[in-house]
Amino acid sequence: MERTVDVQVAKDLLEKGRLCLDVRTVEEYNKGHVENALNVPYVFFTPEGQVKNPDFLAQVTSILKKEDHIVVNCNRGGRGLRACVDLLNAGFEHVNNMGGGYSAWVDSGFAGEKPPEELKIACKFRGSLS
Template sequence: MNKRSLIYSGTLIFLFMVAFLIFTEQKKESPSGVVNISVQEAKGMVEKGDVFVLDVRTPDEFNSSHIKGATLIPVSNASGSNLSSNRLLEARIDEVPKKKILVYCRSGRRSVSASTMLVNAGYSEVYNMAGGINAWIDAGYPVVSSEDKETDGSQN
């Protein structure tokens, strides 16, 4: 290889590394303004205690297992629950404080809808936990039942 080829190859490798670092350091923000985070990042937020933890699943799912300290406000009538519309997030959005919010559901789908709803309502620090409580439990993190008793989440 001649000197020019080495310089060219070295420059390409350098530019690729810079682009990779820039890409991986960016927050995983969706076009809606929602930031998707891992369960590891979510656990860090919960441990710091500076976040409002919002569970948007059904009451039955919540009663089975949830993250300790989470507040239940369902986003929809999923799984055949017959909640009146005034019990859903859209009607109760003012109950959510204007602070950092961690939103989760079972697998991550309903929480995206809820997170988008919050951003559209003017909330600025909305974090969607990718993978939902299933990913949280798979990571071995603790959950509690409606009686605040620790559980393994297996009824989820």
């Protein structure tokens, strides 16, 4: 079963060696991300709306093992939650969703050298598309 953890718990897990899987788009990832996060987009944004990445599980499986301990993040938590469910259904055993996503990471001051306001503005443009 997927477990959503708050951003502080997620940070603690990552500091203990858990792997971070960022499921945002490459464009979102390039604007700022958790240090050492691996990026595999869960969806792509198209003029028609969100389209699920048909190769998501294959791409994740090519870089992570099913027994790895993983913290999944997106922008605000929605895509991360859906990605966690798919990963668990595919046999991944240790999956946590970062509640609030990268927006919460930025709000908590964990974003490092990137100016938080710039990142928050980028997050606002996504509206309800977590």
